[in-house]
Amino acid sequence: MSKLNEQLAALKVIPVIAINDANDAAPLAKVLVENGMPCAEITFRTPAAAQAIRNMRDAYPKMLIGSGTVLTTEQVDQSIAAGVDFIVSPGFNPTTVKYCQQRGVTIIPGVNSPSLVEQAMEMGLQTLKFFPAEPSGGVSMLKALTAVYPVKFMPTGGVTANNVDQYLSIPAVLACGGTWMVPTNLVDNKQWDELAALVKAAVAIVNPD
DSSP states (O other), rough: OOOHHHHHHOOOOOEOOOOOOOGGGGHHHHHHHTOOOEEEEEEESTHHHHHHHHHHHHHTTEEEEEESSSHHHHHHHHHHHTTTEEESSSSSOOHHHHHHHHHOOOEEEOSSSHHHHHHHHHTTTOEEEEETTTTTTHHHHHHHHHHHHHEEEEEBBOOOOTHHHHHTSSTTBOOEEEEEEEOOHHHHHHHHHHHHHHHHHHHHHOOOO
């Protein structure tokens, strides 16, 4: 198993975060690190994404940080320049995948069908995002895919505190992407104590020991 896969499997949940103000990145990283979730997937759904990643990386050099919703090679370049450990895309775009491979950065592209899984495998990928997880058939669909294909999955999209355990019980699932512990409105309002409580609760759900 790759080092990244080991890190993802140890974390079990990756918070998927849209940051509107890059100045919120470092305090949010502090909340995540101090409450047992030293990782983040910062999505390129906002213009602040690249700077937010940079701020998070500067504040916590050892954090596991990925960029999400990466749709273009320009966003790949911005992600690498900002210091990401990996890149996540919502769909499977061979151009983006090839570019990441050329640049030497791991990409976890989104798939939700047998054909897409096979196309990804054809390009040498062994870790894929199952997205959007719940609308694509959820746990039963993912079980069907994992019964056939020898790849690892990171389901994202509709994963919540109520169903995350069902996804994590599938042996081929490394970790789940989730937004429920990092709601954008709480980040925007700098409600760090409320976020800390949500993060702590999420960690407790996936590590019940």
